[in-house]
Structures are given as structure tokens and as C-alpha cells.
Amino acid sequence: METGYSDTHVTNLQECLAWLKGYAAQQNEADRALLQQALALAEAHYPADAQTHAGEPLLPHTVGAAQMVAQLDLLPEAVAATILSGMSKQGGDWQLQVAEQCGQTVCSLVQGIDQVQKLTHFARVDGLATPEERAAQAETMRKMLLAMVSDIRVVLIKLALRTRTMQYLGGCPDSPEKRSIAKETLDIFAPLANRLGVWQLKWQLEDLGFQIGRATKTPKNTAASPTCSTKNAPSGSTISTISSASSKPSWPNTASVITTWPAAPNTSTPSTARW
16 A cells, blocks of 8 residues: 555554554454444545644554544544544545444544534634633633533544644644644643543643643654554553653553554555454
8 A cells, every 4th residue: 555654654554553453353343343444444535645734644643543542441433433533634425434334423423523623723722812811712612622522532532633643743843833732732632631530641731732832943853753552551550651752650440451462564564454
């Protein structure tokens, strides 16, 4: 499969696909088929050069975020919806295709993600406002995000997607857009993760937001891309960490989702082999 990715992004995609294969192997037959179908649909509809607004290749972005969603102990339907979260930007009758191939629940989740993405794109906190006004605007945004969704999993998926974006930006050169995304993350998404009790994402969002906000020069390693963890969680840990940008402890009282992840294939192009 031609991807148009750099060597770094090819390796990252391989690691993400290796994680997904290991995760799917632990599911029942129906859920395994759902995850396989979601990945096939994403690969078929995401252009080779498709990127997020932050510049990360789309497929590694969505699969990497899907790993975080799995670690939140959400069901495979939410993991599949995260993989397909870029479908709405590809045009066409994507809703019908997702519903037919992955089910109405997955389609509804993807629709909800699309609505949240649109809200955060068009309704932004005014950068010229006073600190008090910014705080009030951010609180209004958080309330709107929670009020507009009928399934809280949509918000959790959005938090995972934003965390993945912040991990990617952590290895990118400094820019006004990068600092703007970091500021929005600190204003809206980190407090939202805190309100929902999603501590591991909250810590990563805060740490990365502050790091990027303080950045004044290009990092030495600007080609770095967030990776999907291919290691087991340490003994006694409740959750393994994705491309750990934070050294904070894992969530308490959360069962580990992933027990064994195969190593990423060592090839120059991403593997398309299926399980």
C-alpha cells in the first residue's frame, strides 16, 4: 500500500497496526470482525496524504487515539468509531457506509465526534479577552460540549484524539498555530478531562500544554511522532501508557485492557496483513 508517509510515520503506523491486531485478537469473533472492518474502511477512504489540522498523518492519528480509548475500558464499538473519526471529512455518503459495515452505534458515535469537532473549530475562546472572560468562555464551551452529546463516549473519544494531537505537536517546531492549540487544550480539554475524572489524559494534556506553551525554539528532534505502546503494562499497573508524554501514575481502579501486544513489523512499508 502506498502511503506517502515519511519513514518515521511508516514505523509509527506499523506500531499502531500491531497494537490493533493484538487488541482485536483478545476480543470475541463479532468484535474482532468489527475492528477489522473499521480498519479496512478507514484504509479505503483515508487518502494517502490525509492529515489532521495539526499535520499528523490521519490513520496513525486515529488508530493511536483508539488505543487510548481501549485503555479507558470502552467497548470495541468506541475503538472502531475512533478509527473512523476522520470519515466525515472524506465526503460522500460516509454515514451510510459506516452504518452498513460497522453498525448504527458506531455510526452514531462518529457523527457525534464530527459535531464536537465542528463546535471546537467554529466556537473558540477569544485570545484577546481578559483572563476572567477567557475562563467564562472556556467554561461555556465545556458545558456546550457535554450538553450536545447524547453519548458520553463521544467526549472521551474527543479527549483521546486531542491527547494524540498534543503528543504529535510535542515533537514539532514551535509555531503560532501550535501554541494556539496548546492554549485551547489548557483552557477547555484538560479541565474537561479533570471534570470527567479521566486523570491520565488530564495529566498528559496539562503537561504537554504547558511544555508547548513555554516553547520558544524548535526541539532538537522535530521528526518524532507519537507511538503506540507495544509493551505490557508493568506488574501491578492498571494501565499501560501510550507514547508516554507524562510520568504521572495510571488511573486507579481501572482494569488493564491490553495484556500482550506483538512487536511492530520491521518493514519499510506498513503491513496490510489482517488477522
